[in-house]
Amino acid sequence: MNNSTSLASSALANTALRHSPKGHDRWLFLLVRLCALLAAALLLLIVAFVATESGQAIQALGARLFTDSGWFPGADASGQFNLTPMIVGSLLVALLAMAISLPIAVASVLFVHSCSQPWLVIAYRRAIELLAGIPSVVFGLWGLVVIVPLLGQLQAPGTSILAGALVLALMILPTIALLADSALRAVPNELRLGGLALGLSPWRVVLRIQLLQARSGVIAGAILGLGRALGETMVVLMVCGNVVQLPTSIMQPIRTLTANIALEMAYAGGLQRSALFVSGLLLIALVVALIWSAHRMGRGYA
Amino acid sequence: MNKAILAESCECEPALQISGLGVTYGNQIALKDVSLTIEAGSITAIIGPSGCGKSSFLACLNRMTDLTAHCATTGNVELDGVDILGDAFRKPAQAAALRRCVGMIFQKPNPFPLSIAENIELGLKEHGVTDKAERREKATAALQAVGLWEEVQHRLGETALTLSGGQQQRLCIARAIALEPKILLMDEPCSALDPIASQRVEQLIAELRGRYTVVLVTHNLAQARRVADQTALFWNHGNGGELVEVAATSLLFNQPREAITKAYVGGECC
Numbered sequence: 001m002n003n004s005t006s007l008a009s010s011a012l013a014n015t016a017l018r019h020s021p022k023g024h025d026r027w028l029f030l031l032v033r034l035c036a037l038l039a040a041a042l043l044l045l046i047v048a049f050v051a052t053e054s055g056q057a058i059q060a061l062g063a064r065l066f067t068d069s070g071w072f073p074g075a076d077a078s079g080q081f082n083l084t085p086m087i088v089g090s091l092l093v094a095l096l097a098m099a100i101s102l103p104i105a106v107a108s109v110l111f112v113h114s115c116s117q118p119w120l121v122i123a124y125r126r127a128i129e130l131l132a133g134i135p136s137v138v139f140g141l142w143g144l145v146v147i148v149p150l151l152g153q154l155q156a157p158g159t160s161i162l163a164g165a166l167v168l169a170l171m172i173l174p175t176i177a178l179l180a181d182s183a184l185r186a187v188p189n190e191l192r193l194g195g196l197a198l199g200l201s202p203w204r205v206v207l208r209i210q211l212l213q214a215r216s217g218v219i220a221g222a223i224l225g226l227g228r229a230l231g232e233t234m235v236v237l238m239v240c241g242n243v244v245q246l247p248t249s250i251m252q253p254i255r256t257l258t259a260n261i262a263l264e265m266a267y268a269g270g271l272q273r274s275a276l277f278v279s280g281l282l283l284i285a286l287v288v289a290l291i292w293s294a295h296r297m298g299r300g301y302a
Numbered sequence: 303m304n305k306a307i308l309a310e311s312c313e314c315e316p317a318l319q320i321s322g323l324g325v326t327y328g329n330q331i332a333l334k335d336v337s338l339t340i341e342a343g344s345i346t347a348i349i350g351p352s353g354c355g356k357s358s359f360l361a362c363l364n365r366m367t368d369l370t371a372h373c374a375t376t377g378n379v380e381l382d383g384v385d386i387l388g389d390a391f392r393k394p395a396q397a398a399a400l401r402r403c404v405g406m407i408f409q410k411p412n413p414f415p416l417s418i419a420e421n422i423e424l425g426l427k428e429h430g431v432t433d434k435a436e437r438r439e440k441a442t443a444a445l446q447a448v449g450l451w452e453e454v455q456h457r458l459g460e461t462a463l464t465l466s467g468g469q470q471q472r473l474c475i476a477r478a479i480a481l482e483p484k485i486l487l488m489d490e491p492c493s494a495l496d497p498i499a500s501q502r503v504e505q506l507i508a509e510l511r512g513r514y515t516v517v518l519v520t521h522n523l524a525q526a527r528r529v530a531d532q533t534a535l536f537w538n539h540g541n542g543g544e545l546v547e548v549a550a551t552s553l554l555f556n557q558p559r560e561a562i563t564k565a566y567v568g569g570e571c572c
Contacts, residue, residue, distance in 0.1 A: 190412040193369065193408065197364065197405065197406040198425040198478065199400075199401040212416070
């Protein structure tokens with residue numbers, strides 16, 4: 001008995017050896033490792049490059065980047081280089097877009113999940129996927145010829161924080177909705193049945209149990225959407241008016257960090273060029289800070 | 303029993319009179335022509351091989367069948383003389399009131415992703431216990447009733463997902479009995495648990511005798527033998543599940559009337 005067992009196990013080991021080409025494994029492992037390294041290195045290289053290029057402005061201007069009397073840049077330090085209005089502009093547009101988009105996206109997903117018509121559910125998902133595929137310049141064009149004149153009737157000039165936020169909200173809606181949708185679909189059916197078996201109303205089950213279980217997916221969608229809204233350039237360039245100012249109302253035009261870079265990079269030189277790289281560095285920092293705080297929020301609910 | 307009374311509390315004699323009950327899923331027959339009497343305060347075990355309609359039978363008793371697409375029922379289930387399969391209970395509010403009276407425990411423990419206390423208090427809040435202190439009091443009593451209080455009293459605020467499988471299942475039972483139901487339906491409540499946790503839950507079920515009417519679906523014949531007052535064997539001959547035999551537990555196991563019963567409880571078939 002003992003003998004036959006050990007025989008069998010050694011035969012098994014032999015087969016395993018023959019079927020595992022150790023050389024191939026090593027090469028594959030090396031390749032995968034290299035690719036991972038490349039992906040991580042790319043990010044580091046980009047950040048390092050942007051940081052190096054901003055070095056000149058940070059050294060020459062320091063805190064003046066936030067305290068100067070305005071944005072009248074030049075190639076040397078005689079210009080004015082205050083980036084604060086652009087930071088405020090970027091944040092306001094992105095956060096307002098999120099505030100508009102998140103409730104609509106989540107509510108639409110909840111509707112689909114409580115809806116029993118399969119064709120309607122499929123139509124909704126296809127529509128959201130399509131919405132995600134529309135290029136931002138098309139959104140911008142639509143915003144420029146539809147939203148901006150409409151807001152202009154309320155209060156001139158129409159190009160404003162609100163215009164940018166409305167168009168961006170539409171753009172990030174599919175991102176949030178698709179992630180929230182898949183997170184809700186992943187919630188085990190037993191939880192729903194368990195809630196209904198206690199006599200909870202269907203809406204209570206959706207809001208208090210299923211949505212809670214899916215929250216990490218909803219938060220992930222919100223982070224991605226916020227990142228996209230902060231980084232979006234074309235739309236804000238077209239509908240936000242590009243006036244450098246600290247706004248006092250959401251009906252006023254502003255310039256975002258992204259628009260600032262896109263508008264001036266073509267002809268900037270010297271300190272102005274370097275200050276634009278500072279804009280880029282700030283943008284990266286903003287996105288990282290927002291992602292970090294969103295993660296913390298997500299943990300708080302866990 | 304008055305239907306309006308059921309909506310507010312479960313003032314009823316918790317005996318079930320089931321007659322001619324059938325369940326279909328689309329064209330497929332899951333269960334046909336089951337007639338059975340369940341006494342108030344007793345434990346009834348439903349046994350039989352997989353696919354014999356045990357779970358479908360259980361789902362009829364608190365209208366969980368409404369939640370499955372294309373599922374239809376025929377026949378009557380009378381709770382204290384009122385047919386709960388009637389159209390009056392189709393309305394969500396009435397169905398919710400019914401499910402408060404007729405609680406259900408599932409095979410896999412399914413605590414909500416909330417704290418231990420909230421798992422119990424959520425249902426209480428839904429059913430009109432607005433006072434926070436009263437909710438906590440009822441939750442405490444329910445946890446004591448399932449023997450979980452000693453284990454969790456210092457971590458009521460922690461998420462219920464940190465509990466072990468057996469503790470989770472007892473929490474689910476506490477969650478149901480906190481609503482002061484009259485009947486508890488249990489769908490293989492021990493089959494996903496390890497032997498020790500399973501034994502603990504089984505002991506709890508035995509303790510519920512008298513206070514609640516329990517209908518227990520189980521694959522574990524020994525368990526049915528140990529806890530049930532009455533046992534029913536379901537069988538699917540290939541065209542839908544049927545009730546083969548129902549009798550007092552000792553009678554069904556020791557002096558079965560039907561040949562199938564004798565073979566099944568003797569472990570001679572399948």
